[in-house]
Amino acid sequence: MQCPDTLHCDVLVIGSGASGLAAAVTAAHHGLKVIVVEKTSQLGGTSAWSGGWLWIPRNPLAVAEGNIEHDDAPERYLRAQVHADALDERQRSYLERGPEMVEFFQRHTAVQFYSGSKMPDMHDGEGAGRGGRSLCAQPFDGHELGAWIAKLRPPLDIVSLAGMGIAxxxxxxxxxxxxxxxxxxxxxxxxxxxxxxxxxxHRRGMQLVNGNALVARLLRSALDLDVKLLTEAPAKRLLSQDGRGSGAQIEHFGSLTEIRASRGVVLACGGFPHDRQRLAELMPHAPNGSEHRSAAPPSNTGDGLRLGEQLGARVADDLAQAGAWAPVSLVPRRDGSLGHFPHLLDRAKPGFIAVRRNGRRFCNEADCYHDFMNALFKATPKGEAHEAWLLCDHQAQRRYGIGWAKPFPFPTAYYQRRGYLFKGRNLSELAARCGIDVAQLQATVERFNQHAAQGEDPDFQRGASAYNRAQGEVLHGPNPSLRPLERGPFYAVKLLPGSLGTFAGLRTDAAARVLDGQDEPIGGLFAVGNDMASVMAGHYPSGGITLGPGMTFGYLAGLALAGQASSAVDAEQPLVARQV
Incomplete structure (x- = not known):
């Protein structure tokens, strides 16, 4: 259906990921008329492809489980992770208001979480938590979306099992x-x-988990509150009145439509992971932009940042890192394009090792994906390509898979024929096929195996941290993350620089209001999710530090637009946490 020439609402949200939908649902719950526009034919953005985790210290589900942090451990942990003597106003707001956000959605919407009570923070040290700070959306029955299920972005095909999400x-x-x-x-x-x-x-899975469940629950909540959702409606420019954001001009089925928003506009377009020009400007490892291969949807091309700049907003260029790094491998699709498989789990399992072309290890393979890539950047000499090889033995591949190459009972021959998976009867043969230094690889694996048999890694301390052990194999000892690479055949996949999203967004204040060049709020303009500059200043303290701030500041933006300082919650019934 084609839109009329002009639409009117209180709040316009541009983008339909979890952060934007959180703002839409909050504003609509407080009586505002909300329109959400999405440039593609599917709703959910990167959130629908994600693991769906949020990092919210002191969240009400953890409290209900008895995991109560009375001291300032979350603050101390965050200060240590962002290398600051004191938290800034956004970081303080995030820690203070995050639990309130969870309570609001649990009480008033279809969004329901379970507690990651055993999920530790990514780094040991000052203030680190061993669990209770993470949340994930509960699984959701897609039938509850009715016809709108056809508009929900399905899980990323190359990561899922024939489109089936695995929690x-x-x-x-x-x-x-x-x-x-x-x-x-x-x-x-x-x-x-x-x-x-x-x-x-239904031509898609209906048992929704992870980020797909989170977006579905937010979508159900938005529909229940009569939020208007427009797909295939890219925003072309922002409208302003007296310097305030007052709407946007969108293109819908070939026609231009103006949406007038009396209260304001929320930018939630998912950052710039596929904007080559801005990638080249902000990512040293990608001087041409093409050297960076994000696992985010290709439609995330920096629209929100460009729209914000139209009204005088500034993009943060002083963060520790411009993106949420992750190693990716290139998956050949049948149409000739290349998918980007994010290696988030396999690296930490027993029987895996990562080396550069020189045959040497360069990091703790079980560390988080962001740290893994930082180590690769540091280890790569100037002028050489930033690439590595992830290797495993037959036992590991058959049990866990390696990247896109699925484990038993899926045969490996298919992935070899597609040029994705490399196989060798022994390490020498594998190294020769991959272009890895043969002698050095043999020496590296021999040393690794000698210590791994004892559950030790004197070179990189793999398995020493709580996060390493949680990412490994709980049934394997003495070190859940270590085992010698013993019997061939051996397998390898090439890893390249990628990301799960970007950190360098628009500068905002503690209410998600976009700031101008003088650090003053631009009236009527908000940014959330990856359109907002990283609350973590470009660092990666824990899993869920994208969706956690995204939904928290989406909630705060919705409150600000509704003229609410907070959202009253009915606390008559206790929240019950589900064990992960």
């Missing part, structure tokens, strides 16, 4: 153990049968 914790553990445990095999069989039925009836 962390018990769900993933059952898939990893399906060849070892009859109970796990039965669980997996039931999941696959249900998914096959959904594909036949």
């Amino acid at each position: 962390g914790g018990l769900d993933m553990a059952n898939f990893f153990n399906a060849s070892r445990s009859p109970r796990a095999a039965l669980y997996v069989a039931k999941r696959l049968l249900r998914h096959c039925r959904d594909l036949v009836l």
Whole structure:
């Protein structure tokens, strides 16, 4: 249906990821008329492809479990991670208001979380938590979206199993153990049968998990509050009145439409992971922009940043890092394009090792993806390509898979034929096929194996941190993350620089209001998610530091637009946490 020439609302949200939908739902809950516009045909943005985790210290589900942090440990941890003597106003606002955001959505919307009570922070040290600071959306039945399920962006195809999302914790553990445990095999069989039925009836999975469940729950909440959702409606320019953001001109099915927003505009377009010009300006490893390969949707091309700049906003260029780095491998698609597989889990499993072309290790493979890439940047001499190889033995590949190359019972030959997976009967043969220094690789693996057999890694201390151990294999000892690479054949996948999103967004204040060149708020203009400059100043303290701030500041933007200081919650019934 084509839009009229002019639409009117109180709040216009540009972008439909979790952050933008959080702002829309909050504003609509407080009685405002809200329109959300999305440039693509599918709703959800990067959030729909994500793991769906939020980092919210002192969240109400953790408190309900008895995990109560009375001291200032979260503040101390965050200060240490961002290398600051004191938190700035946005960081303080995030820690103070995040629990309130969770309470609001739990009480008043279809958004329901479970507690990651055993998920540790990514780094040990001052103020680090061993659990209780993370949340994930509960699984969601796609049937509850009705016809709108067709508009929800499905999970990333190259990461999912035929489009079926697999949640962390018990769900993933059952898939990893399906060849070892009859109970796990039965669980997996039931999941696959249900998914096959959904594909036949609905042409997509309907048991939604991870970020797909989070977006679906937000979408259901928005629909319940009569939020108007327009897809295939890219914003072309912002409208302003007396220097205030007052709406936008959008293109909808070939026609231009003006949307007038009396209260203001929220930019939530997902940052600039596929804007080559800005990548080249802000990422030293990508001087041409093309050297960076993000796992975010290709439609995230920096629209929000450019729109904000039209009204005098500034993009932060002084962050520690401009993006949320992650190693990716290039997946050849049938249409000739290349997908970007983010290596978030496999590196930490027993039986894996990563080396550069010189055959040497350069980091702790079980550290978080952001740290892994920083180590690769540091280890790569000037003038050389930033690339590495992830290797594993046959046992590890068959149990965990390696990147896009799925584990048993999927054969490896298909991935080899596509030029994605390299295989060698022994390390020498594998090294020769990958262009890795043969002698040095053999020496590296020999040393690694000698210590890994004892559960030790004197070179990089793999498995020493709580995060390393959580990412490893709980059933393997003495070190959940270490095992010698023993029997061939051996496998390898090339890793290249990528990201899960960008950090260098528009400068904002503690209410998500966009700031101008004099650090004054631009009236009626807000930015959330990756359109907002990283609350973590370009650092990566823990899993969920994108969606956590994204939804918190989306909530705060919605409150500000509604003229509310906070959202009253009904605390008659206690919140109950589900164990992950």
